[in-house]
Every structure is written in C-alpha cells, then in structure tokens.
Amino acid sequence: MKMADAWNGAALAALVLAATTLAGPGALAQAPPAADAPKPAKPFVAPEVATTDAMRQAAIAGVDARAKMAQEMVDQVFSYAEPGFQEFRTSEFLTGVLEKNGFKIERGVAGIPTAWTATWGTGGPLIALGSDIDNLLGLSQYPGVPNIKPMVDGAPGHGEGHNSGMPMMIVAALAAKDVMEKNKIPGRIMLWPGVAEELLATKAFYVRAGLFKDVDATIFSHVSRDFSTSWGPGGNNGMVSVEYTFRGKTAHAAGQPWEGRSALDGVELMDMAWNFRREHLPLTQRSHYVITNGGGQPNIVPGVATVWYYFREQNFQSIRELYQLGNKLSEAAAMATDTTVERRVLGYAAPNYSNKPLAETAYANIKRIGMPQWSDDDRAFAKAVQETNKLKAEPLATEVSPLTAPGDRNTFGGGSDDIGDIMWTVPTITVRYPSNIPGAIGHNVTSAMAMATPIAHKGVVVGAKAVALTVLDLMTTPKVLADAKDYFQNTQLKTQKYDPVLGPDDKPAIWLNADVMARLRPKMEPYYYNPKKYKTYLEQLGITYPTTTPK
Ligand SMILES: [Zn+2]
Numbered sequence: 001m002k003m004a005d006a007w008n009g010a011a012l013a014a015l016v017l018a019a020t021t022l023a024g025p026g027a028l029a030q031a032p033p034a035a036d037a038p039k040p041a042k043p044f045v046a047p048e049v050a051t052t053d054a055m056r057q058a059a060i061a062g063v064d065a066r067a068k069m070a071q072e073m074v075d076q077v078f079s080y081a082e083p084g085f086q087e088f089r090t091s092e093f094l095t096g097v098l099e100k101n102g103f104k105i106e107r108g109v110a111g112i113p114t115a116w117t118a119t120w121g122t123g124g125p126l127i128a129l130g131s132d133i134d135n136l137l138g139l140s141q142y143p144g145v146p147n148i149k150p151m152v153d154g155a156p157g158h159g160e161g162h163n164s165g166m167p168m169m170i171v172a173a174l175a176a177k178d179v180m181e182k183n184k185i186p187g188r189i190m191l192w193p194g195v196a197e198e199l200l201a202t203k204a205f206y207v208r209a210g211l212f213k214d215v216d217a218t219i220f221s222h223v224s225r226d227f228s229t230s231w232g233p234g235g236n237n238g239m240v241s242v243e244y245t246f247r248g249k250t251a252h253a254a255g256q257p258w259e260g261r262s263a264l265d266g267v268e269l270m271d272m273a274w275n276f277r278r279e280h281l282p283l284t285q286r287s288h289y290v291i292t293n294g295g296g297q298p299n300i301v302p303g304v305a306t307v308w309y310y311f312r313e314q315n316f317q318s319i320r321e322l323y324q325l326g327n328k329l330s331e332a333a334a335m336a337t338d339t340t341v342e343r344r345v346l347g348y349a350a351p352n353y354s355n356k357p358l359a360e361t362a363y364a365n366i367k368r369i370g371m372p373q374w375s376d377d378d379r380a381f382a383k384a385v386q387e388t389n390k391l392k393a394e395p396l397a398t399e400v401s402p403l404t405a406p407g408d409r410n411t412f413g414g415g416s417d418d419i420g421d422i423m424w425t426v427p428t429i430t431v432r433y434p435s436n437i438p439g440a441i442g443h444n445v446t447s448a449m450a451m452a453t454p455i456a457h458k459g460v461v462v463g464a465k466a467v468a469l470t471v472l473d474l475m476t477t478p479k480v481l482a483d484a485k486d487y488f489q490n491t492q493l494k495t496q497k498y499d500p501v502l503g504p505d506d507k508p509a510i511w512l513n514a515d516v517m518a519r520l521r522p523k524m525e526p527y528y529y530n531p532k533k534y535k536t537y538l539e540q541l542g543i544t545y546p547t548t549t550p551k
Pocket of ligand 1 (some may be wrong): 132160162197
C-alpha cells in the first residue's frame with residue numbers, strides 16, 4: 001500500500017488548478033473539477049450487531065492486557081528487518097507466538113517458503129485477518145532518532161511500518177478468541193501474512209492456490225497516521241510486475257564489435273520506446289523500470305541484459321492492455337537489435353475494492369475506540385522528525401478520520417496493493433491504524449523512525465481493539481456477513497470480474513532478495529531485539545525517548 005495516494009490526488013488537483021490559471025479564463029471554463037474537492041459530511045449510521053457491551057469490554061481488556069506483548073512483537077519484527085520472500089525470522093517468530101496460543105499452523109503455503117496460515121476455532125464463519133510483514137531494501141534506520149541514521153549500511157529497513165501489522169492482528173485475534181471461548185461463540189479465525197507486498201508478489205498466488213476458498217470475510221490492516229477504513233473502489237492502481245531478459249551475442253567490444261549483438265541495446269531501445277509512448281497513454285497509468293542486469297564490463301558486448309517493469313493501471317482490462325503494450329515494445333526492440341527477448345511475470349496486484357457493509361461495521365468500532373492518548377513525549381518526537389527532515393508540520397491526529405466512500409477520493413491512480421486480489425475473491429476491507437507520524441514520506445527512512453516507539457505501540461493497541469470488536473460482530477451477527485456477501489456479489493462484481501494477468505505457469509518469485517540477505521544478514525543479526533534482556537528495543541539500542549535532536 002502506498003500512503004502517497006492521497007498526496008498524489010492533491011498534487012494533481014493543484015497542478016490542474018495551476019495549469020488552468022496560467023492558461024487564462026477561457027481554459028478555466030473547461031477545466032475538470034478538482035477530484036478531491038471536499039464533500040459535505042454524510043451522517044454515519046452504525047449497522048446493528050449482536051455483540052454485547054460485556055463482550056466488547058472483555059475484548060478491549062484482552063487487548064490492554066496484551067499491550068506489552070504487542071510492543072515486544074512490534075519491536076522484534078522491526079529488528080528482523082526482512083525484505084520480500086526473506087521473512088524467515090519474522091515468520092518463524094510470529095507463527096511461534098500463534099502456535100503457543102492454540103493456532104494450527106500451515107507453513108509454506110502457495111509454494112512460498114515464508115508464507116503460512118494460522119487457524120483456530122470450530123464451526124461458524126471463517127474470518128481471515130491479514131497484514132504485510134516485509135520491508136524495503138536500503139532503508140535501514142535506527143528507531144527513535146529524528147535524523148537519517150542507518151543501523152547497517154545498505155541493509156533493508158521498515159520504512160513503511162510493516163513491522164506493526166501482524167503483531168496488531170495477533171493481539172486482536174487473541175482478544176477475540178478469549179471472548180468467543182468464554183461465550184461459546186462458534187467461529188474460526190485464520191491469520192495470514194502479506195509476504196513480499198513491496199514486490200506485489202504473493203496475494204494473487206494465495207488466491208490461485210485457494211487459500212481463501214472457504215473464507216467468509218477478510219479484514220486486512222495497514223499502518224497509517226490516521227485511524228480509518230473505507231469502501232468501494234480504492235482509487236489506486238492494479239499492477240503487473242514483469243522482467244524482460246534480452247539475449248544477444250558477446251564479442252570484443254573494440255576488436256570485433258560487428259560480431260556482437262548487444263542485449264543491453266535491446267533493453268535501452270525498449271526503455272526509449274516506452275518513454276516516447278508514455279506521452280500517449282492515459283493519465284491514470286504509472287509505469288517505471290530498473291535495469292537489473294546491464295552487462296558485465298564495457299569491453300564485452302553484453303550477451304544478456306534484463307529490465308524490470310511495473311505497469312500500473314486502474315482496471316483489469318487496462319492493466320492487461322498496458323502489459324501487452326510493454327510486451328509489444330520489448331519484441332520490437334529485440335527485432336531492431338537482432339536479439340531475443342523473454343519475459344517473466346514476477347507479481348500482480350488487482351485494483352482495490354473494499355466492502356461497504358464490512359467497512360461500516362469496522363468503522364463503528366473505530367469510532368467506539370477512538371485515537372490513542374498521545375503524550376507530550378510522542379508529540380515532541382513527531383515534531384522533531386518533521387522538523388529535522390523538513391516534512392510538513394502536522395500534529396499527531398487526535399480524531400478518527402471520516403468513513404470515506406468512492407466519490408470522496410481521487411481517481412488519478414497511483415500506487416498498488418496486492419490485497420486487491422483478495423478483495424476480488426471474498427468481501428474484504430483494510431483497517432488503517434495510527435502508528436506512524438503525519439508527513440513522513442512513504443518508502444523512506446522517515447517512515448521508519450517512529451515504528452519501534454510508543455507512537456507505533458499505541459497505534460497498534462487501538463487498531464487491535466477495533467479489529468477484535470469487528471471480528472466479534474462478524475461472529476455474532478450473520479446479517480453483517482450476509483450483507484457483505486450481497487454487496488460483493490451484486491454491487492462489486494457487477495462492475496468487473498477478477499481477471500489477473502497471472503498464467504498457470506507463473507511462479508512466485510521466491511528467489512528475490514536472497515542474495516541481498518545472504519550478504520547482509522550476518523551484519524544485521526547483532527541488532528536483533530532481545531526482549532528477555534531489554535524492556536524495549538529502544539532500551540537495547542541505548543536510545544532515550546523522546547530523542548529530539550540529531551544523534
Ligand atoms: Zn504497505
């Protein structure tokens with residue numbers, strides 16, 4: 001999930017406005033309205049549920065009793081800092097916690113070594129709870145300091161805050177489970193991790209492997225600076241991740257260049273063709289590439305070269321067309337350079353679409369729980385991060401965000417989140433919980449600074465409470481699930497059907513990041529959190545909270 005989505009909409013709206021102003025009053029009359037123009041607030045009516053106040057109080061107390069456990073899990077996963085497909089320590093740790101608490105673990109699901117499911121309960125509905133667990137290459141960062149300071153140079157780091165999501169869901173699940181056991185409420189809970197979300201590389205494979213075939217509803221969670229959920233189309237883009245490998249013929253680049261056929265020429269020509277064509281594509285598309293292999297050394301005509309593209313668009317058809325255009329340009333480039341090209345799909349993400357009855361049920365609980373009580377220390381640290389990094393000055397939120405509907409959001413496209421594939425398979429929502437600092441940049445070390453501090457821990461506690469209450473609502477109230485399924489079948493699936501680009505021969509790209517971690521893991525291991533010895537990870541690292549000056 002890319003937290004910059006809302007920013008993209010605002011920025012584009014501002015650009016539209018700036019362009020029309022420059023073009024003069026004639027153009028202004030034809031300018032499209034700013035897509036994020038504020039709408040009048042609609043009154044929110046909470047759905048009726050059978051969960052009693054006593055059950056709610058017990059679930060909330062169950063989360064509070066696990067606040068220390070939540071902090072340790074958040075800190076532990078932060079310290080493991082594993083990128084996509086390499087979440088071995090993270091998964092071993094999280095499944096260990098769940099196994100100890102009576103969940104049955106299935107490891108290596110969908111052919112992915114670090115993926116798993118953890119299931120508990122009998123009868124009743126099956127509710128799936130998921131959150132991402134991977135992090136980002138090159139974003140190693142000390143938590144609790146307001147300046148850029150890598151723990152291990154070049155190592156991956158939690159610059160998106162995915163260390164907090166699964167701990168949050170585990171605490172929610174355990175609190176709901178206690179209440180279900182005490183009140184003899186039938187039902188099953190299945191936890192599952194978003195492996196390699198930053199590569200958009202697993203959830204379509206989970207769906208293909210049938211992980212969700214018996215699931216009645218999914219609650220997904222994602223770290224944010226606000227506490228919210230939404231329904232309808234997400235306004236973001238779906239995506240294909242695909243690698244093109246060109247093959248030519250090596251030759252002495254100076255002695256016999258006429259004997260060579262450069263695979264790198266194929267890559268460069270494809271990129272150039274794409275960059276020319278980009279001007280004539282819909283404004284909703286986003287596409288970007290990196291050259292992962294450009295050859296060995298200059299005096300050898302490159303025999304093999306590889307370029308990796310992300311093609312993003314708004315619906316299944318337009319994603320497919322963008323992908324097919326990429327394929328066509330790759331073939332044209334191969335033809336022009338007398339090389340060959342083959343492609344390999346590395347990931348796929350469907351556009352997002354959230355379920356309305358589920359969102360309304362969760363939102364009632366988000367409002368019921370409300371924002372964390374931020375301390376002066378929390379506010380001081382947030383301010384220091386913003387000031388030190390020249391981010392927008394914005395205090396930690398004190399009110400939950402409104403429930404947003406499709407018309408309330410921008411439609412300019414943007415990032416992607418492969419939760420989309422599950423959203424088109426079973427009724428699904430994302431609960432965003434307030435564990436990060438406003439203004440922090442997505443996919444950047446500023447988004448890691450708070451992620452093992454009380455700000456992250458407090459956000460996880462309120463998030464877990466809202467999710468626990470929503471799980472209880474789904475277990476106690478068949479009507480909510482019936483409404484969710486009706487909305488899924490008769491509203492959502494009437495707009496489009498799930499139609500991923502993934503073919504039957506495409507395999508999860510489980511080799512990705514293995515070389516990085518083979519090189520860096522030994523340097524990262526000394527930084528793993530030891531909760532037996534230290535109350536918090538900050539204590540282990542010798543960082544006082546709040547640290548408000550650069551260290
Ligand atoms: Zn994310």
